Amino acid sequence: MWWRVTSLSQLVSSSKPSLLNQMRAAYGLKLWQAFSTEDFKRAEGGLCHPGRTPVTTFVLGGPGSGKGTQCTKIVETFGFTHLSAGDLLRKEISSNTENGAMILNTIKEGKIVPSEVTVKLILKAIESSENDRFLIDGFPRSEENRVAYERVVGTEPDFVLFFDCPEEEMVKRVLNRNQGRIDDNIDTVKERLRVFTALNLPVIKYYSGKGKLYKIDAIGTEDEIFERVLPVFAALRPKTCNNILQKQAINEK
Ligand SMILES: Nc1ncnc2c1ncn2[C@@H]1O[C@H](COP(=O)(O)OP(=O)(O)O)[C@@H](O)[C@H]1O
Numbered sequence: 634m635w636w637r638v639t640s641l642s643q644l645v646s647s648s649k650p651s652l653l654n655q656m657r658a659a660y661g662l663k664l665w666q667a668f669s670t671e672d673f674k675r676a677e678g679g680l681c682h683p684g685r686t687p688v689t690t691f692v693l694g695g696p697g698s699g700k701g702t703q704c705t706k707i708v709e710t711f712g713f714t715h716l717s718a719g720d721l722l723r724k725e726i727s728s729n730t731e732n733g734a735m736i737l738n739t740i741k742e743g744k745i746v747p748s749e750v751t752v753k754l755i756l757k758a759i760e761s762s763e764n765d766r767f768l769i770d771g772f773p774r775s776e777e778n779r780v781a782y783e784r785v786v787g788t789e790p791d792f793v794l795f796f797d798c799p800e801e802e803m804v805k806r807v808l809n810r811n812q813g814r815i816d817d818n819i820d821t822v823k824e825r826l827r828v829f830t831a832l833n834l835p836v837i838k839y840y841s842g843k844g845k846l847y848k849i850d851a852i853g854t855e856d857e858i859f860e861r862v863l864p865v866f867a868a869l870r871p872k873t874c875n876n877i878l879q880k881q882a883i884n885e886k
């Protein structure tokens with residue numbers, strides 16, 4: 634199997650008190666404040682300008698798998714900035730920009746907008762934010778997306794979440810989403826599922842091969858799923874602390 638099996642499953646198996654509450658007790662109410670900028674610093678250089686080294690997490694999964702729902706919870710708990718590629722594209726449509734009509738048609742047909750357009754929107758959003766940790770939701774949706782991002786940004790994401798959900802459940806959720814979205818209909822969702830399998834699964838497989846993928850079972854209540862997400866972020870701290878300690882040791886020599 635090519636999925637990365639995280640060694641964190643023990644952490645989520647018994648949830649009384651919940652892992653979230655255990656972490657709150659350990660770090661205080663606003664968990665993300667425990668993850669200082671220093672914790673997240675990696676190599677020299679930066680994403681968009683010198684000295685800037687944000688943490689980036691890609692959030693993947695089929696339509697209706699719960700990406701947006703879980704991103705909201707991650708933001709509340711860990712202080713990430715949520716950048717939904719779909720939201721950025723929908724904003725282009727409602728602002729009547731030069732690409733608006735093309736984006737609308739592409740989304741209606743369940744296809745993928747050219748990478749150049751989407752990467753530019755994501756970069757603009759990162760650059761206009763002061764934050765140093767980003768959840769990039771619904772991107773990359775194809776190898777073309779992935780390669781374009783890496784070419785422009787010059788780095789890979791720190792890790793990738795994949796919400797694994799059966800098709801039947803995804804269809805049910807999309808058709809009940811009730812947000813007035815032009816693509817939340819049976820014909821578009823069928824095409825989106827086809828596109829997901831053909832174009833997005835190879836990206837997921839790619840990150841699995843790189844050891845960056847965290848596969849999350851997306852069946853259950855929103856809170857149950859979030860309990861599965863938590864250890865992925867909790868694991869950031871010791872790892873990055875180790876890096877900092879190593880750096881300090883080198884500097885002190
Ligand atoms: N665990 C869950 N169980 C049932 N419904 C869910 C769950 N998580 C999210 N939903 C609902 O399913 C729909 C799709 O969720 P959303 O977060 O928009 O998914 P995505 O961003 O992956 O398309 C929304 O109406 C949301 O409220």
Ligand SMILES: Nc1ccn([C@H]2C[C@H](O)[C@@H](COP(=O)(O)OP(=O)(O)O)O2)c(=O)n1
Pocket residue numbers: 694695696697700701717718719720722739740743744745746747751770771772773774778816825
């Ligand atoms: N990287 C991306 C992300 C979204 N899009 C387009 C095509 C997608 O079907 C729509 C909607 O994306 P969005 O992430 O909002 O959809 P879901 O939350 O998975 O239902 O936007 C894209 O073309 N390229």
Ligand SMILES: [Mg+2]
Pocket residue numbers: 700701717719771
């Ligand atoms: Mg979404």
